[in-house]
Amino acid sequence: MLIFELSQPGRRNSVQAPAKKAVVAGIPEKFLRKQRPKLPEASEMDVVRHYTRLSQKNFSIDTQFYPLGSCTMKYNPRACNSLAMLPQFLGRHPSAPAETGQGFMACMYELQEMLKDVTGMAGVSLTPMAGAHGEFAGVAMIRAYHESRGDFARNEIIVPNAAHGTNPATAVMCGYKVKEIPTDSEGDVDLEALKAAVGPQTAGLMLTNPSTLGVFEKAIQAIQKIVHDAGGLLYYDGANLNAILGKVKPGDMGFDVIHMNLHKTFSTPHGGGGPGAGPVGVSKRLLPFMPIPIVGFDKNEYRWLTEQDMPQSIGRMSAHMGNAGVLMRAYIYARMLGAEGMHRVAEFATLNANYLLAELKKIGYDIAFPQRRASHEFIVTLKGLKDKTGVTAMDVAKRLLDKGFHAPTTYFPQLVPECLLIEPTETESKHTLDAFVAAMKAILEEANSTPELLKGAPYTTPVRRLDDVKAARELDLTWKG
Amino acid sequence: MLIFELSQPGRRNSVQAPAKKAVVAGIPEKFLRKQRPKLPEASEMDVVRHYTRLSQKNFSIDTQFYPLGSCTMKYNPRACNSLAMLPQFLGRHPSAPAETGQGFMACMYELQEMLKDVTGMAGVSLTPMAGAHGEFAGVAMIRAYHESRGDFARNEIIVPNAAHGTNPATAVMCGYKVKEIPTDSEGDVDLEALKAAVGPQTAGLMLTNPSTLGVFEKAIQAIQKIVHDAGGLLYYDGANLNAILGKVKPGDMGFDVIHMNLHKTFSTPHGGGGPGAGPVGVSKRLLPFMPIPIVGFDKNEYRWLTEQDMPQSIGRMSAHMGNAGVLMRAYIYARMLGAEGMHRVAEFATLNANYLLAELKKIGYDIAFPQRRASHEFIVTLKGLKDKTGVTAMDVAKRLLDKGFHAPTTYFPQLVPECLLIEPTETESKHTLDAFVAAMKAILEEANSTPELLKGAPYTTPVRRLDDVKAARELDLTWKG
Amino acid sequence: MPFIPHTEEDIRAMLDSIGAESIENLFDEIPAALRSGKLTRVPEGMSEMEVSRLMQDRAETDGRYLNFIGAGAYEHHIPAAVWQITTRGEFYSAYTPYQAEASQGTLQLIYEYQTMMASLTGMDVSNASLYDGASALAEAVLMAVRSHKSSRRILMPKTVHPNYRKVVQVTVKNQGIELVEVDYDAKLGTISTDLNDDADFAALVIPQPNFFGNLEEVDVLTDWAHSKGSLVIGVVNPMSLALITPPGEWGSNGADIVVGEGQPLGAPLASGGPYYGFMACKTALVRQMPGRIVGRTVDLEGKQGFTLTLQAREQHIRRSKATSNICTNQGLVVTASTIFMSLLGPDGLERVAASCHANTLALLDMLAKIEGVEQVFPGPNFHEAVIRVSSPAADILRALRAQGILGGYDLSADYPELGQAILVCATETKTDGDLQRYAEQMERILSKRREAPPCAYKS
């Protein structure tokens, strides 16, 4: 049932709009809309009921274990939500002057300081509104840096082939060519290939570490030297920052610029696709280029740093200051964790991942890089299973839904065939991990005994497998009713 | 899975308690607890997940049509919830002096005034915490009234046999004997029986009007005269007030005292069993006896009226002032409705009930009182169906759950065999009522074609029919784990 | 039409189906003389926007105070998750779980709640809640009288919350039950252990901690009452039970019935409600217990499930012979409380209780150093205590209020024999700075009054 099917012409939800219909005196006829938009005409109760029931059709962290690799689906503390939504915070206009927002700005300033500390960077700007937005800011700063030195020859960004798709896409948006380099059998960047790739055309290297293969790039120091020696800068994709939070600082590895996904590492909600927040941190040499606005503090007062203060800034990335409410949630989370709590994030995320790896291996799953430590995530490859039974990674993923678990990430990274990328996060208990292992064991048995059962999964979800081909071929993107 | 099964010794949810364990310096050993209570030791996420998932196992107004007769399951506006929970309201201590609660008390005072108006009574006390609590206050006032006149002979309360069980139970709690009187074939009180029952021993009559049979007591004026002439008082059970809200005032019918169920008529949430609020209204002669505290207003200030102001009060019914937060929700609801909105409540509740009655009748259901107008509810009797197919009211009720509707009230009132008491309320749309009729039609067909299907219902709920006999015989009231 | 979804077209179609001309027709069985219902004191309806503004303004009028009042309602931190989950529509807008298959969420939660409360109080069983602590005590008194059979006398100490005693009186007075007041030891502020009531009595009520915040000699009192063939009704603060001996372990055999105010376990102060009363008892008394009870059973496939049980006690089945007239209880607050207890766990609850205790002791220490303040009873206390001040308590409290502080509960009306006495409480919500601020203001006010007694504070 669509909300439009609950609609009936002429119905109105009278408490939600002014009782008196104001006269539109000041707008000439030619500007006026002739036909009303197709919005639902439903009662408040029907709307509440419709969306409450729709919500129940979702898996979510609050209802299921959600071991989606590279997505860091950890618990989103409820206090972050309620405190970020205190009436005064919600009511504050973005263009209200700083003097009316000292409480809010104190939070933002302190968040900047904490993020600097955990990343080991010299400066942080909070304004990017998602990871990819932060990536854009980062690469734009790399470009601004080179150009500020009169170096216009650097037109290439190097990206390992295991990288997230956002990396090459971002580089292109910043006007760069992308050079992909291969990964070796251990899951590390191929150093020889990297050496061959760098040169005076190299603007920088974008690296996720631990990588999307779930392993820590052992030769990071060598990589750093190769790139820097070639005059390039090092970009840290913070997608996997949770794996090292409080343990290793990207700044200490020699990165020049980093983006963080606060909706991963700082536990702001994913919200079914967003909003996120992708603050960027920079080393000293990139400080002048950070995107504005930034919160400054002087004479006991917080104030916005803008173009006037930072003439070399790459500029403004949002109409206001970014996803303030998301940043507030991250701030509250950070204050509850504190230094001690942050040190533990990476430790327990890593413990959970390695435990799950060990247990899945014991029951017969193939691990993509069995000789390596898992970082906060790891890869299972089902190539062997598929060859033997025809059961694919997708089948296993769908069957997990029937068992009450969200599926891991499937078919990413693309380098590993029939892969499941599994990230349990630090907030799951051993009890839950054990239940997941039990489900995976049952599935393995089903795969061997009744593979056709898995082909038809899931069975218990609101819908069964969907026809994606039809969806793309016979585009139905709006209700025509 | 019980919450206790997610527990593990030694786990603690560290953000929810002081980090430092305070020394208990001032309490001698002999007073100290030796063994910790069996509370869960679970993570915040596991607790959130457990109770979120549990919640999904409930039917509720926010998810299903809930035509539970005599319960007035109407939409509970979400604004009532959020505004009643504004931080300042939640933070106010009940013993904080009136000067620090003028905002809150203004709401309570105005609620008293509005309730007086809609009931046609001279005074209202908000303090009873549920319908039955209000009944108690009402009957206690009747007793106090007679005793204040030196009339100690009246030791009987008359109750029609169709009354809610709370009526006789309350009368007994107030030290009265209960005299039940029969109902005639039209569903009205048997006037002759009433005449025969009254006398100098009559303290009062408790009446629900419209009655639990879903019809308006036509001879209410005669009843009133009979009871008053005998020196008794008239008690109005407000359980069905929604049927006449804004249309008829109990005060105009001659009632001396009334309780209201704000969790029905004023749309405060039922909360899976409570809390409710059961304010009482009284005619002029009972004013001195109202339970305290009451909000008074003089010299531009709200203040609490207590024993000092009302020496004849039956006294205090709660440690503080009753279910303040529930009253706040009712107040907000009343302000949104306004006079005009209230007039419409009874009209549309009645329209919905009569429409549903008509439609169910058309598809072949037997109506208990087909010759009568439905009030805001009506009774279907399945005696014929049971005789023919063996399918009971319980079977139909359970099958409705499979169709996505909550069941009507079953086997109440006890006077009508195999009955379903159906109350749609004014907040449901014709669209929903039609869907309900379609489900009832399908069930009737199933009853005739495959009665055993209905015997096994429900099938789609989290559990199937429960063994109530085992529950009562082998009492398992706490987890022994 | 607020919250009414009918369009003109709907109305017409529905009336046609009914065979009625107009909606007004549907009321034709109601005598015309009664049909007026005109409202004169209900204002015009407001939009949600308008009422939101009104309520926000009123909330701001009431403001926020630094609160040191306890007296039966206690300020504790409530985890954000508690009410966010509790107000989910599926809990918030569900009815009493009569249709068990459609109410397993609420039913299982109550079963878990019963388990927690039974364990916290050290009793065998718990019901699903009553209205509040005071009415729960009244129900306990009725239950004791039903159980005891031979006596209708109840020993009710003055150390029980004055409002609880009033509520009990209102509730039981028409059933021929006699409440016998038991005075307290003027030095200790607790029930004398030297009781010598010779007449038969159904039960002795024991508050722990008592209204003054003092701990009663529960073991001696319990054994004494039992030796007289009477029951013991414990009235306890559930938060205190994280630290102190649960009623189930009082004396040799424990209390028989335990009641109390559930508010400290997750209900906001909120001007007095909704809170909930809890009640637990020994197995032998379960059939005398009022209120709903949930049991665990199985469904027809043998799967675990939960259902309301022992309904034969209740008014909707037993009518005039029910154990109580209670129907609606405080379910939603119990939902909050169950989540609250689950989030805190045994260790968390203990830390909170210990912190309350330590803060109150720290405050008492600070106050003891002020000229014109003395602690009235020697303790031990849980998290509340009586102080006496050298100026009228009402004036002191008013002066504190002007500084944004609610300084405690004025005892002079309920216990005039104590003089200018104030009941103070500092829960875990108070920081060291808060305690200092209170003490400093108290000192300033008292010294100012010493210097210029009469007119420094206008009333």
Next chain:
Amino acid sequence: MPFIPHTEEDIRAMLDSIGAESIENLFDEIPAALRSGKLTRVPEGMSEMEVSRLMQDRAETDGRYLNFIGAGAYEHHIPAAVWQITTRGEFYSAYTPYQAEASQGTLQLIYEYQTMMASLTGMDVSNASLYDGASALAEAVLMAVRSHKSSRRILMPKTVHPNYRKVVQVTVKNQGIELVEVDYDAKLGTISTDLNDDADFAALVIPQPNFFGNLEEVDVLTDWAHSKGSLVIGVVNPMSLALITPPGEWGSNGADIVVGEGQPLGAPLASGGPYYGFMACKTALVRQMPGRIVGRTVDLEGKQGFTLTLQAREQHIRRSKATSNICTNQGLVVTASTIFMSLLGPDGLERVAASCHANTLALLDMLAKIEGVEQVFPGPNFHEAVIRVSSPAADILRALRAQGILGGYDLSADYPELGQAILVCATETKTDGDLQRYAEQMERILSKRREAPPCAYKS
């Protein structure tokens, strides 16, 4: 350990399973030199209670103002149901709906959202959201350039929000795209309809209403751009579309791409975010559209279902050849917005829009009567307008602030040519009393400054 559930026993068992001595061991592939991570500027952790107190204090510091600022973010009433449902765990804590079977709630909601936005804008299709209005405009510019192929010039009027123009510049500058500034008619405050840019351009951007609150001559402008073989990008306030002609009906053929800030439809002001950018376009352009799109399809039993579609445009499939690098969008705000639109419906939205318009006109009338205030442009306006004041705008606004009023957006930095100009906005949230209060204070301040100009207000 905040939010970490492991007991000592768990840790031991897990390490045993792994075959590791300690957790530290698990980091043994990381060069020792890098493993320090000591934090020096992250304070000690706080309990939820402590952080709640801190945040409440900070919220009170910021207080509450009577707000007349618009300038791209508008104060509207948001029904309570909107965020209560939106923050339900199942929406709040779900990921992007890649596993369609486990995400039908989010997916169906987005499909409904797409339908609503397409209808509101008069376009064929909508995506599932972008970051905000400004970044949506930047994406629209990139999209137009991709579609147009022969030109990389974009005509960008000065009546577009200054910050939007800055964001577009930052986003597109490294892709060889030229933004050509189009000045406005100084008298009318709108784009001149007498444009005569001869060079090829990919698109003309048309704001409606424009940053000054004025309505542009969209029909003429649209037809002109189309006659040049260029696209039209509309930048609209979605609330205004309840009243004014949707971009799909501009001129003979309608705009090609429509973007805007979704905030007015259910997102609180909240210091600037999270809001969301919306984007709708004609069917022909859908494969050039960035961001997620949901399509309706069937499952293997033929049952209706929803899924992400056209993913071949996106970065996770297409990598460096994607239409955009966007991945995370503003899903939760879209959830709120969809519920918001459903609760208001077409009539509700129209009433709100009309009320905003009427309030702004009423305010302008009151202000026009004040000596020292003049309206700069003749209109027509939707719900915002430019006034000029006889004293420095910054001083006036500061004086209003002292009275609890945010008097508008100071235009003197962005548009110095307008003099001491303020952009004022009065939405439906303002009562007649609010408007009067503003006007009275404005009058008082201006007259006081006339009497005692220099030092009456210290900066």
